[in-house]
Amino acid sequence: QKEVEQDPGPLSVPEGAIVSLNCTYSNSAFQYFMWYRQYSRKGPELLMYTYSSGNKEDGRFTAQVDKSSKYISLFIRDSQPSDSATYLCAMQLFQGAQKLVFGQGTRLTINP
Amino acid sequence: DADVTQTPRNRITKTGKRIMLECSQTKGHDRMYWYRQDPGLGLRLIYYSFDVKDINKGEISDGYSVSRQAQAKFSLSLESAIPNQTALYFCATSGGLSEETQYFGPGTRLLVL
Numbered sequence: 001q002k003e004v005e006q007d008p009g010p011l012s013v014p015e016g017a018i019v020s021l022n023c024t025y026s027n028s029a030f031q032y033f034m035w036y037r038q039y040s041r042k043g044p045e046l047l048m049y050t051y052s053s054g055n056k057e058d059g060r061f062t063a064q065v066d067k068s069s070k071y072i073s074l075f076i077r078d079s080q081p082s083d084s085a086t087y088l089c090a091m092q093l094f095q096g097a098q099k100l101v102f103g104q105g106t107r108l109t110i111n112p
Numbered sequence: 113d114a115d116v117t118q119t120p121r122n123r124i125t126k127t128g129k130r131i132m133l134e135c136s137q138t139k140g141h142d143r144m145y146w147y148r149q150d151p152g153l154g155l156r157l158i159y160y161s162f163d164v165k166d167i168n169k170g171e172i173s174d175g176y177s178v179s180r181q182a183q184a185k186f187s188l189s190l191e192s193a194i195p196n197q198t199a200l201y202f203c204a205t206s207g208g209l210s211e212e213t214q215y216f217g218p219g220t221r222l223l224v225l
Contacts, residue, residue, distance in 0.1 A: 008152060032212055043116070043202050043216030044155070088154060092212060099170075100214060102154040 003027050006089055006103025015112050019076040023089035023103045026070065030101075032092040033065050035074045038105065039085045047087075048074065079110045115139045116217035118203050124223045125193050133188045133201055133220050141207030144186040145214065146170075146178060148199040155202065161186055193224045 006023045013019055021035075032051045036044035048063040050056045056063045062075040076083055089103040116137045125131050135144065146158040147170075157170030159178040167178060175197060179187045190197055200221055204214040 004154075006154070034212070041219070043204075043218050045216065046213050049212060090155075099157060100155075102156075104152055104154040 001026055003101050004089060004091060004103045007106055008104050010107040010109060012109045012111060013079060015079060015081060015110055017079050017110075019079050019083070019108060019110075021074040021076075021087050021089075021106050021108070023072050024070055025072075025091055025101075027091075027093075027101075028067070028070060029093050030091040031094055033063070033072050034090040034092075034100075035061075035063055036088045036090060036102075037085045038088060044088055081110045081112050084109045116203060116205055116215055118201075118217040118220050120220060121218065122221045124225065126225050127194055129193050131190045131193055131222070133203075133222070135186045135188070135203030135217055137184050137203075137205045137215075137217075139205055139207070139215060140183075141205040141215075142183065143206045143211070144180065145204040145206075146176075146186070146188045147202045147204065148172070148197075149202060149219075150199050158188065190224075195224045198222060198224045 004025045034049045035047045037047045038044040050063050053065050053067045060077045064073040086105045086107045088105040090100050119134045142163050145160045147155045149155050156172050158172055158176050159170050161167050161180045164180050177189045200219050202219050203217040206214045
């Protein structure tokens with residue numbers, strides 16, 4: 001069993017839709033949770049970072065963590081074609097830990 | 113200019129050849145990492161270095177070696193390339209006030225024939 005599971009998609013939705021991306025994990029020791037966005041032919045870039053259960057908002061993006069269920073989500077409101085990318089969840093045991101465990105990534109396409 | 117650069121961006125090589133991928137950063141970070149990305153497998157850590165004298169194996173280090181020539185430079189070598197090392201390779205750095213954030217280079221696309 002992989003430590004982090006993420007549905008690879010692909011996921012295709014119309015512009016303006018609410019998008020939900022999800023990851024589950026098996027190691028309850030993970031404390032820090034991130035979402036990276038990766039455009040085609042580019043390296044991943046950090047989108048959101050959180051360490052507590054609950055929601056964290058940043059503009060149209062909301063990261064949700066449920067440690068009791070070992071489940072994290074990223075919601076995108078009012079999705080735009082420019083949001084089309086691969087989204088990777090990632091987790092750390094502690095802040096600054098050398099090991100960042102990634103999900104497989106979900107390829108998202110927002111259709112105009 | 114990009115903070116994390118990788119050379120070459122694309123490379124085709126043959127089985128058995130030695131190849132080096134290079135990474136440079138201008139962010140002043142102490143920590144540097146090498147990952148490979150394969151479809152359906154996400155990013156997996158090959159090697160990491162927390163400073164010039166510190167080199168550590170990641171989860172998939174077999175068949176790879178690294179060299180940390182300076183704080184800003186971290187090279188990955190494939191001593192004898194094999195086809196299943198065909199992948200997208202990323203260098204990343206972290207440090208400063210936000211150690212949890214890793215900054216990735218643009219990647220090197222490697223094809224081993």
